[in-house]
Amino acid sequence: MREARRYRLPPIAFGLGTVILAFAVIEVLIRADVISQYVMPTPWQVLLSFGRVVAEEDIPHRFLATAGECLAAGALMSVFGMLLGVALYRFRLLRAATETWVAAFAAAPLVLAYPLFLVIFGRTAWTIIMIGFLSGLAPVALKTLEGLTGVRPALLNVGRSFRLTPAQQFWKVLFPAAVPTIFVGFRLGFIFALINVVGVEFLINFGGLGQLINELAERYDLPGTYAAITFVILVSVLFFIALEGIERWLRPAS
Amino acid sequence: MTDASLITSSRRLLSPVAALRIGIVAAVLGTWEIVAASGLLFRDVVPSLPAIGKALGQLLIDPVYYANLGVTVGELLGALAVGGGLGLAVGMVLGANAYLGKAFEEFLYYLGPTPKIIFFPVMLLWFGVDTGSKVAMGALSCFFPIAVSALSGMRQVDGVLIRVGRSFRASTWQMVTKIYLPAMRHPIVNGLRLGLGVAIIGTLLAETKMSNQGLGFLIIQTYTTFNMPRMYALLITLFLLAIGLNALIAWFSGGGAARKS
Known part of the structure; x- marks a missing residue:
């Protein structure tokens, strides 16, 4: 039994190998006409079309457009989310009255109101930015509140013993101690913002990477569509990994 | 009744929290009505509250609304059955087998x-363009949260329960139905709650993009005909439905279920 385990592939290699094998099986099934090539291009065709899509579809510009919308939504979400979180921490009555509303707001399918945003902001980047901003607002606010309320009383007492002013107590004690938890909110908020930004770009056919998928699908460029979807997935995954890395980097500092 | 007793009884009736809530709602509605009457924004973008209320009333007695609601609910149930069933199966297999878990867990976390x-x-x-693609979108959306919840739930099952099942020589099916599923009901219901939320979004967004039936289709129809009061009415019913279902499952998985047991 132990011998058998010793010769097993590392799990990650097994996982990646299975995915590659699945693609190989799909390649064979499409070439054998079991799966129609008018519905699904071969993985090899998709791989080859990456270069064409990058060269012909102005990927750098589209990437920057999506990144810019995400950053704008993220900046708004960070500022207003933190302000809301601090207000909920500072005013207990406000917290008691509205914390459940903020939680309900986080669960509301805001992106479904995109036709309303289209009417208000038109088919512009602002529609995309505002939906991204609102979808990430509640997690930042709730995590800011959680971070501030979770600060150890000993730290607050140290601040008081030094007779810190309320502003000093906030900037020197409360905020630094709450930063790791607040960043969890940022991470969640940025994930929601990215999902909604790309999704709305696709739905309203405007902006960067989401619009690219829509355009390629409307042109019935199958390998290009699949390649663009794969590209967006890769960008999203790299974005999540980067956010996780920053979060881990912040954690030991607490 | 004296003034003092009136004040005391009103204080009992209205706590500061309730008073603040009423105040916030009144302020929001008042601001809305002022903006609607002022004409500051493009005409009809912010319709008056009576107009929205009238549209909501008309919507709730409109058979077309219920026919489309039925289509969306049917698609959602199909999505939950397919995506939820697959998510549960994949989560349980990956949770039960450490090697497979290590091999594929990262895919779930990053693709989710x-x-x-x-x-x-x-x-x-x-x-196709019919309901199948909407069910598929909902299923794809809810697969990941349900799979991740089932996976973590499977790992939290008490080892004693598993040993008891094995000592009775329970078959795999008996282990799943008698030991694992009952022991992980809370994470499963939690995953279902998350899955339902994203399934609603996936299904309805697909309906807004390309469909001729369902609530998403009705919403995009009000956009193309610029029927703003009806759009607000539809969004209100949709948000209440989504938040209500979420709260119902949360109650079922948390407090309500605990009280019953």
């Missing part, structure tokens, strides 16, 4: 939060 709506062109090709 990616935007699913971008798969819609593919779903259209695979399942």
Whole structure:
């Protein structure tokens, strides 16, 4: 039994190998006409079309457009989310009255109101930015509140013993101690913002990477569509990994 | 009744929290009505509250609304059955086998939060423009949260329960139905709650993109005809439905279920 385990592939290699094998099986099934090539291009065709899509579809510009919308939504979400979180921490009555509303707001399918945003902001980047901003607002606010309320009383007492002013107590004690938890909110908020930004770009056919998928699908460029979807997935995954890395980097500092 | 007793009884009736809530709602509605009457924004973008109330009333007695609601609910149930069933199975297998878990868990965690709506062109090709592609979008959306919840739930099952099942020589099916599923009901219901939320989004967004039936279709129809009061009415019913279902499952998985047991 132990011998058998010793010769097993590392799990990650097994996982990646299975995915590659699945693609190989799909390649064979499409070439054998079991799966129609008018519905699904071969993985090899998709791989080859990456270069064409990058060269012909102005990927750098589209990437920057999506990144810019995400950053704008993220900046708004960070500022207003933190302000809301601090207000909920500072005013207990406000917290008691509205914390459940903020939680309900986080669960509301805001992106479904995109036709309303289209009417208000038109088919512009602002529609995309505002939906991204609102979808990430509640997690930042709730995590800011959680971070501030979770600060150890000993730290607050140290601040008081030094007779810190309320502003000093906030900037020197409360905020630094709450930063790791607040960043969890940022991470969640940025994930929601990215999902909604790309999704709305696709739905309203405007902006960067989401619009690219829509355009390629409307042109019935199958390998290009699949390649663009794969590209967006890769960008999203790299974005999540980067956010996780920053979060881990912040954690030991607490 | 004296003034003092009146004040005391009103204080009992209205706590500061309730008073603040009423105040916030009144302020929001008042601001809305002022903006609607002022004409500051483009005409009809912010309709008056009576106009929205009238549209809401008309919507709730409109058979067309219920026919489309039925279509969406049917698609959602199909999505939950397919995506939820597959998610549960995959989560349980990966949770039960440490090697497979290590091999595929990362895929679930990283693919889970990616935007699913971008798969819609593919779903259209695979399942057609009818309800199939919407069910597929909902299923794809709810698969990941349910799989991740089932996976973590499976790992939290008490080892004693598993040993008891094995000592009775329970078959795999008996282990699943008698030991694992009952022991992990809370994470499963939690996953279902998360899955339902994203399934609603996936299904309705697909309906807004390309469909001729369902609530998403009704919403995009009000946009194309610029019937703003009806759009607000539809969004209100939709948000209440989504938040209500979420709260109902949360109650079922948390307090309500605990009280019953």
